[in-house]
Amino acid sequence: MAVRDHQGIPLTAFNGLWQRGNPDTVPVDHFSDCNNIDYFGRSSFQTRPGIAISQTVKVPLSNVKRVYNYPTQSANTLIVLTIDPVTGNGNIYHVVNTSIVYGPILTINGMTDFAFVPYAGRGYISPFTDYINGALTFQSGMASQFLYVYAGDGTPARKAAGAGLAGNLTIADGVGGFTTPGFRVFGIVSQTVSGYQSPPAALTSFTTDGTSVSIGNIPTSGDPYVTTRFLVSTLAIPSGSYTGDLSAQEFFFVPNAVINDNTTTFINNVSFYDASLLDDASALLNNLTQVPAGAVMCLYHNRLIVAATNTDISLAYVSLPGQPEAFDQIAGLIVVPLDGNPISNAQEMRDVLYLFKRSRTVSYADNNGNPSSWPLVVIDPALGTSPHGIATVLDSGGVNVDAMIIATYQGISRFNGVYITPELTWKIQSFWQGLDFTDSFGKIQMVHSPVQKKLYVVLPSRNLLVGNYANGLDYKNIRWAPWSVRQSISTVAIQNITDIILGADIF
Amino acid sequence: MANTFQLVGQLVLIVGSDPDDGVDIVIGSASVPYSIANLAIALSSPNQTVNPNTFVGIQPGAMVPAASTIKYVVNTATLVLTAQGVAAGVYNGVNDLPAGFTPLTVQLNYSGGIQNVDLGFISFFDGTDAGANANCIFTVFFDLMTTMRVLSAGNNSYFTPPASFVDGRYPGASAIDLFNNGYGFEFVDNDFPDENLLSLDYLNITGTYEIVQQQTTIPPITVQNTLPVQAGDPITINDTSGTLEGVSSIILTPATGSPITVPFDSYYIITQIPNQLVFYLPIGFGTYTGPLTITLVGNGIEFSGSVTAGTVTVSFADGSGIYVLQDNQPYDDLYLRTQITTIQELFLQLDEDLSNSFAIKSEENSDFYSQLTYPRAVLAQSEEDELDSFSLIGALSNATLTNTVPIPSPFIKTSFLPPA
Numbered sequence: 001m002a003v004r005d006h007q008g009i010p011l012t013a014f015n016g017l018w019q020r021g022n023p024d025t026v027p028v029d030h031f032s033d034c035n036n037i038d039y040f041g042r043s044s045f046q047t048r049p050g051i052a053i054s055q056t057v058k059v060p061l062s063n064v065k066r067v068y069n070y071p072t073q074s075a076n077t078l079i080v081l082t083i084d085p086v087t088g089n090g091n092i093y094h095v096v097n098t099s100i101v102y103g104p105i106l107t108i109n110g111m112t113d114f115a116f117v118p119y120a121g122r123g124y125i126s127p128f129t130d131y132i133n134g135a136l137t138f139q140s141g142m143a144s145q146f147l148y149v150y151a152g153d154g155t156p157a158r159k160a161a162g163a164g165l166a167g168n169l170t171i172a173d174g175v176g177g178f179t180t181p182g183f184r185v186f187g188i189v190s191q192t193v194s195g196y197q198s199p200p201a202a203l204t205s206f207t208t209d210g211t212s213v214s215i216g217n218i219p220t221s222g223d224p225y226v227t228t229r230f231l232v233s234t235l236a237i238p239s240g241s242y243t244g245d246l247s248a249q250e251f252f253f254v255p256n257a258v259i260n261d262n263t264t265t266f267i268n269n270v271s272f273y274d275a276s277l278l279d280d281a282s283a284l285l286n287n288l289t290q291v292p293a294g295a296v297m298c299l300y301h302n303r304l305i306v307a308a309t310n311t312d313i314s315l316a317y318v319s320l321p322g323q324p325e326a327f328d329q330i331a332g333l334i335v336v337p338l339d340g341n342p343i344s345n346a347q348e349m350r351d352v353l354y355l356f357k358r359s360r361t362v363s364y365a366d367n368n369g370n371p372s373s374w375p376l377v378v379i380d381p382a383l384g385t386s387p388h389g390i391a392t393v394l395d396s397g398g399v400n401v402d403a404m405i406i407a408t409y410q411g412i413s414r415f416n417g418v419y420i421t422p423e424l425t426w427k428i429q430s431f432w433q434g435l436d437f438t439d440s441f442g443k444i445q446m447v448h449s450p451v452q453k454k455l456y457v458v459l460p461s462r463n464l465l466v467g468n469y470a471n472g473l474d475y476k477n478i479r480w481a482p483w484s485v486r487q488s489i490s491t492v493a494i495q496n497i498t499d500i501i502l503g504a505d506i507f
Numbered sequence: 508m509a510n511t512f513q514l515v516g517q518l519v520l521i522v523g524s525d526p527d528d529g530v531d532i533v534i535g536s537a538s539v540p541y542s543i544a545n546l547a548i549a550l551s552s553p554n555q556t557v558n559p560n561t562f563v564g565i566q567p568g569a570m571v572p573a574a575s576t577i578k579y580v581v582n583t584a585t586l587v588l589t590a591q592g593v594a595a596g597v598y599n600g601v602n603d604l605p606a607g608f609t610p611l612t613v614q615l616n617y618s619g620g621i622q623n624v625d626l627g628f629i630s631f632f633d634g635t636d637a638g639a640n641a642n643c644i645f646t647v648f649f650d651l652m653t654t655m656r657v658l659s660a661g662n663n664s665y666f667t668p669p670a671s672f673v674d675g676r677y678p679g680a681s682a683i684d685l686f687n688n689g690y691g692f693e694f695v696d697n698d699f700p701d702e703n704l705l706s707l708d709y710l711n712i713t714g715t716y717e718i719v720q721q722q723t724t725i726p727p728i729t730v731q732n733t734l735p736v737q738a739g740d741p742i743t744i745n746d747t748s749g750t751l752e753g754v755s756s757i758i759l760t761p762a763t764g765s766p767i768t769v770p771f772d773s774y775y776i777i778t779q780i781p782n783q784l785v786f787y788l789p790i791g792f793g794t795y796t797g798p799l800t801i802t803l804v805g806n807g808i809e810f811s812g813s814v815t816a817g818t819v820t821v822s823f824a825d826g827s828g829i830y831v832l833q834d835n836q837p838y839d840d841l842y843l844r845t846q847i848t849t850i851q852e853l854f855l856q857l858d859e860d861l862s863n864s865f866a867i868k869s870e871e872n873s874d875f876y877s878q879l880t881y882p883r884a885v886l887a888q889s890e891e892d893e894l895d896s897f898s899l900i901g902a903l904s905n906a907t908l909t910n911t912v913p914i915p916s917p918f919i920k921t922s923f924l925p926p927a
Contacts, residue, residue, distance in 0.1 A: 009924050018922070026922035033773050036917035047917040050836030053909055054829040060842055060907055062827045080829065085794055095829065462790060463774070484774045484915050486739025487826045487841060488790040500832040506825060507790050 013043045016468070016479030019431040030427070039468040039479045048466075048483050051502060056098045064503035067493045068116040069392070070094065070123055072152050076496050079116055079123060079150075085506055090114075092125060094154060102154035111142060113442075115297040115387070117304060119324050122194055123150040125157055126306060128295035128387075130442065133340070137439035138358070139387050140342050141293035141309040149194050149325065158225060160325040163289040164201025165190055165229075167219035171204055177212025177271035182236025184208065185249050189281055190221050190262075191228040196325035199284045200232045203246035208236075214268040221262055231257030231267060232281045235274045247285060252277035283320070288327045291317065295387050298346040299324075300353040301366050305346050307334075307355065313342030316355060318371035331370035336362055337378075344442075345385050349399045350417070356384040358441060359409065361419075383408045383419050388445035391455060394494050405455060407444045409437060412457070414473070424455075424467065426475035431482075435460050447494050456500060462488040462507060510588070510716050588716070607718040730801060735822030738790045739915065741777060744801070744816050749781035753809020757786060758802040761821070767791045777916055787915060788821070796823040826910070843910035 011028065016039065018030035026032040038048040055061065066081040078095040090111025093103035111127040118124075125148040128141045150157040165188050184207070187200035202219050215231060232251040254277065257270045294317070295308040304324035307316035316334040320326040336343055336355050345356040353364045353374075361384050364374040389407035393399065403416040411425035411432050425432045440460030447456050455467040455478075464483040471477040488507035495501050588595055588604075598604050731743035744751065757769040769775050769789055778785040784803075792799075801816040825844035833840075 011921065014919075024923050028922050028924065030922055031919045032922050033920040034918060035774050036914050037919060045919070047837060047914055049832045049834045050838045050840065050914060051830040052833040052836060052840045053842055054831040058907065060828045062825050062842070062844065064827055064829055067829065078829070461770075482774065486787075486839065486912055486915060487830075488738075495831075502830040502832070504827045504830060506793055506827050 014039070014045050014479075015043070015471075015477075016427065017431070017481055018427050020427055020429045034481055036483050037481050038466070039470070039481065042471060045481075048481070051485060054098060054501060055095070055101070057101060061093055061095070061101065063506045065090070065490055065505050066113055067491045067501055067503040069394075069493050069495060070116070070118050070152070072118075073121050078493065078495060078501065079125075080503065081111070081114055083112065083505070090127065092150075092157070094123075094150070094152070105150055105154070106148055106157040108142065108145060111145075113139065113295075113387070115295060115306075117297045117299060117324075119299065119304065121152050123152060123157075124148070124160065124297065124304060124324060125150060126293045126295070126297050128293060128308070130439075132439075135438060136358075137442065138313075138342050139295040139308065139344070139442050140313050141295055141306075143310040145293040145310075147291035147293060147306055147325070151193065158223075159290055160194075161196055161287065161289055161291050161327070162190070162192060162198050162221075162223055162226075164188075164198040165219040165221055167202045167217065169202050169204040169218060170216035171206040172214050172216070173209055174212030174214040174269035174271075177269050179208040179210060179213060179270075179272060180236050180274040181208055181210045182274075183239070183242060184234045184236050185246050185251070186213075186215065187232045187246075187251060188218055189230040189232050189253070189284060190223075190226045191230065192223065192225040192325075193227050194225070194325060195323065197230070197281075197284055197287075197323070199287050199289070200247075200251045200281055205242075205246065212269040212271040214266070215257075215270065216266040218259065218265045218267065220265065224262075226262045227260070229259040229262070230254070230281075231270060233272070233277065235277060249282075251281040251285070253279040253281050255279075283328060284326070286328045286330050288317070288329050291325065291327055294343075296343050296346050298348065298353075300346075300348040301351075303371075305353070307336075307343040307346055314338050314357075316343060316346070328370070331372050333372050334364060334374065336360075337376075341384075344387055345390050347390050347399065347404060349404060349415075350402065352417075354379065354404075354415075356389075356406075358386065359384045361415075379417070380419055383410060383413070386442045386444055388442070388458075388491075391446035391448035392494070393448045393450065394497060405446065405448055407446055407457065409441075412446070412455070412467070422475040424469075424473070424475055424478050425480070427478075428480050431465075431480075443490075445492055447492050447500070449494055449498065449500070451498055456492050458489055458492050462490060464489055464492070464502075510718075605718060609717055611715045611717060730817035730819055732819050735820040736788050737822055737824045738788050738792070738826075739912065740788050741785050742788055742801070742819055744784040744803070746782055746784075750805075750809045751784040751803075752779060752781045753806050754779065754784055754803045755806035756804035757784075758804065758813075759788075759792075760800040760802065761792060761795050762797045764792070764795060773918065773920070774916065788819075792821055792823070794823045794825075795821060797821060824910075837914065839912050839914055841910045841912060843908045 009028070013029040014031070015027075015029045016031065017034050018026045018032065023032050036048045037045045039045050053060065061080055061082050063082050063085055064080055065083055068079045070077045070079040075096065077097070080093045080095050082091050082093065083089070084091065087109070089107050089109050091104035092106040092111075092114065093101050094105055095101050106125060106127075108127050110129060112129045114128060115126040116123060126141060127145050127148075128139050130137050130139055132138075147160040148157040149160040169186055169188070171186060183205065185203055185205045187203040189200050190198045206213065218229065220226075221229075231254040233254050234249045234251055237249070254270060254272050257267055257272075259267055291306060292309040292311070294306040296305070296316075297307075298305050300318075302321045304319040305316055306319075306327070309315060309317075314336045316336065317327045318332045318334060320328065320332070334355070336357065337360075339357065339360060341357040341359065343355055344358050347354050347356075351365065353366070355362050355364065359382055361379040363377045363379050364371075365377075367374055385406045385408055391405040391407075403414045403420075405424070406413055406415045406419070408419070408423075411423035411429065413423040414420040437460065443458065443460045443462075445458040448454075449456070453468060453470040453473075455465075455469070457465040457467070459465055459482075463485065465480060466483055467478045467480050469478045471479065485502075485504070487504035489502055490505040490507070491503035493501040493503075588598065588608075731745055732740075736742060756771055758766050759769060760766040767789060769786055775787050775789060776784075777787065797820065798818045799821045800818050802813050803816050804813045805811045826841040828842040830841075
């Protein structure tokens with residue numbers, strides 16, 4: 001053998017894993033297999049970074065199933081779901097930093113996952129779990145469970161929304177002052193610390209004589225989170241048009257008739273003219289007093305979306321703008337065309353709300369009307385994603401540079417209104433399609449670190465797939481590498497821009 | 508006396524010149540025309556002195572297709588094995604044969620004729636053609652694949668192959684071929700349908716066999732790990748016989764719960780050479796602690812079937828929790844939650860003159876406990892004035908420590924590099 005004349009083949013570029021088609025066709029600048037390597041520079045690689053413990057407390061959280069970023073006013077914190085392997089209780093903790101943990105702030109038996117949306121410092125939590133339909137495993141909200149709100153201060157999460165007060169008001173003419181004379185219905189709206197206003201309740205009719213009115217026997221709430229109560233009233237009801245139904249009226253907030261506590265039971269000498277009743281409270285009558293838990297949550301136009309409830313897997317509840325606990329049970333609904341699959345994700349991009357099923361993508365656009373009137377556009381009848389299949393961009397949703405990165409059955413794709421093909425995982429098509437999605441599509445979770453120019457993907461095998469796109473975010477230039485860890489990686493998040501948080505469970 | 512077998516068989520008439528694309532007709536099927544019924548009669552004829560199951564023939568008057576094959580199908584035949592205490596018995600088809608059955612030689616015997624009919628082994632009668640006009644061809648196959656002999660004969664001819672022949676006489680044919688493909692004849696009549704007689708004398712197929720015990724022991728395969736292992740720990744298996752390269756699958760079976768198959772890929776299989784197999788213990792056993800039986804499955808080349816390599820003890824250690832990627836850290840730090848830890852210490856009541864030493868000792872112990880990095884609780888502590896000869900101090904805790912481990916198996920494989 002003439003070794004002397006042998007000419008070496010210089011390998012000058014390392015463009016990542018290639019697992020597509022025949023192994024003999026792997027380009028010379030790619031790897032046919034690799035593990036636990038990290039790309040840096042234009043064409044270099046090294047061993048992946050090590051993992052370190054993230055908690056210095058004496059009893060760190062264990063059996064971690066899900067981690068979300070929870071940006072509060074003062075810090076970027078984490079919300080963490082763990083499961084007690086003995087009791088089956090799902091416990092949600094608020095991890096403020098490496099040494100401070102609040103909780104459990106919420107404990108629900110059987111909770112295996114949850115959806116989370118931070119809003120105005122609070123956190124909205126929707127517990128969900130798996131259900132099996134045929135050979136496939138899907139996710140939907142837990143039966144008999146609800147949307148919860150967490151104040152962010154370590155106090156237990158409580159059920160969002162709430163029922164109106166019960167009771168009857170005692171109403172009498174006040175001393176002096178003024179009202180528009182006539183028959184009308186008064187009521188009380190309670191407001192919680194998170195701003196949720198209940199439907200008008202304690203409805204009581206009274207005929208004002210032109211003087212002010214004094215309201216007594218105002219009920220207080222057993223809910224310790226009720227902080228404010230408002231007096232509402234109808235306009236004077238013309239004689240003969242009152243049907244006797246106290247609630248079938250149009251209510252308005254009475255100006256300045258506010259009780260800023262949950263203890264006072266009267267408010268005296270309230271003066272108002274009907275012309276000053278401008279702030280409509282009627283819509284509150286249709287509010288859900290408790291919001292069923294769903295597997296999907298997102299924000300759209302300052303509205304909270306809750307979808308895939310246990311009983312209505314293709315239904316999305318849409319809150320009123322700026323009131324994430326106020327869901328109109330008549331006009332605040334969106335029904336995605338039924339196909340037997342639940343809504344699996346939701347994301348806003350460029351003023352459009354995209355809803356996903358596992359193999360379908362549709363969109364709705366806010367037309368300034370009720371959500372039930374928003375027009376439907378089918379974006380893709382074949383591609384969709386899973387509850388954690390849209391890459392979270394840092395800690396602020398899933399859109400970066402006018403596009404989302406979405407895990408679909410065909411691979412990981414960029415989505416800018418349509419799925420861009422070839423998909424980002426084109427080079428590792430065999431690897432991706434070799435994953436077991438039968439009961440684990442919902443286990444995929446992705447985060448996107450634009451600063452590091454990396455995608456981190458939790459795989460059904462409970463390892464990681466990392467894509468480095470420093471050379472370009474397209475199917476040719478992204479460099480993929482599987483990462484394995486001794487532990488079972490169940491979730492991933494980014495904290496403080498570049499800290500990659502990994503959650504490991506007992507598996 | 509050698510082990511012998513005898514085929515007591517079943518004939519199939521295959522319509523079509525190509526044995527592989529013909530339509531198989533099993534004798535006895537009433538739904539098919541031609542001579543099936545006659546054959547059935549022939550087989551049950553009281554005049555037959557031979558084993559009716561070994562006689563084949565198509566009676567006069569039966570119509571034979573222009574191109575036909577008569578095939579002795581072995582894989583559904585009844586096989587009678589005689590042996591010196593090994594595997595003797597009657598078996599229904601090849602698939603029913605005992606494991607390791609291997610035919611060594613085969614004999615096809617034509618040792619007689621039908622009573623009062625002096626026919627050869629194969630004969631045919633052309634009803635109208637004669638002499639040079641006869642235009643029939645027999646091709647005798649050993650296994651319907653390998654041509655043994657071609658006979659072109661005229662009217663009322665017969666053909667008698669050698670009285671017996673053994674495996675190996677005809678290149679390409681073997682005893683195993685017989686079992687795989689059968690034995691038969693192709694009959695092509697270019698003057699069809701003139702011919703009306705085709706008869707085969709009785710046929711007896713016998714041979715010798717042995718039971719080849721492929722169940723080889725692969726001793727000694729040993730699991731090197733003697734200490735309890737946890738998920739992610741490498742498990743090393745040694746084998747002095749050098750068969751471990753033939754392992755294609757590893758099954759781990761706990762005493763309770765479902766077995767787990769180790770993914771046979773580069774992420775889990777660290778080393779696979781003839782004498783050693785090293786793999787990472789995968790996740791998936793939950794909180795299980797106990798023995799784990801390791802079963803190796805062969806790839807059918809070095810060995811087939813499976814062999815138990817041994818057991819390891821799995822010790823559950825809860826390493827779950829919240830982690831963070833740490834740049835420039837060349838190892839992984841994992842949580843390590845141990846089981847309950849108890850610390851016990853005996854105190855011996857001391858003489859008065861040694862009380863100072865005792866006090867110092869107590870102080871030292873106090874410092875010791877306060878320096879522990881994990882929570883602890885004193886279960887019982889005797890006051891000094893209550894000390895008996897012995898007293899007990901214990902500390903019970905669920906300790907969470909950290910465990911530094913290497914990053915598992917970083918590697919790359921390049922593409923196939925062609926010669927320069």
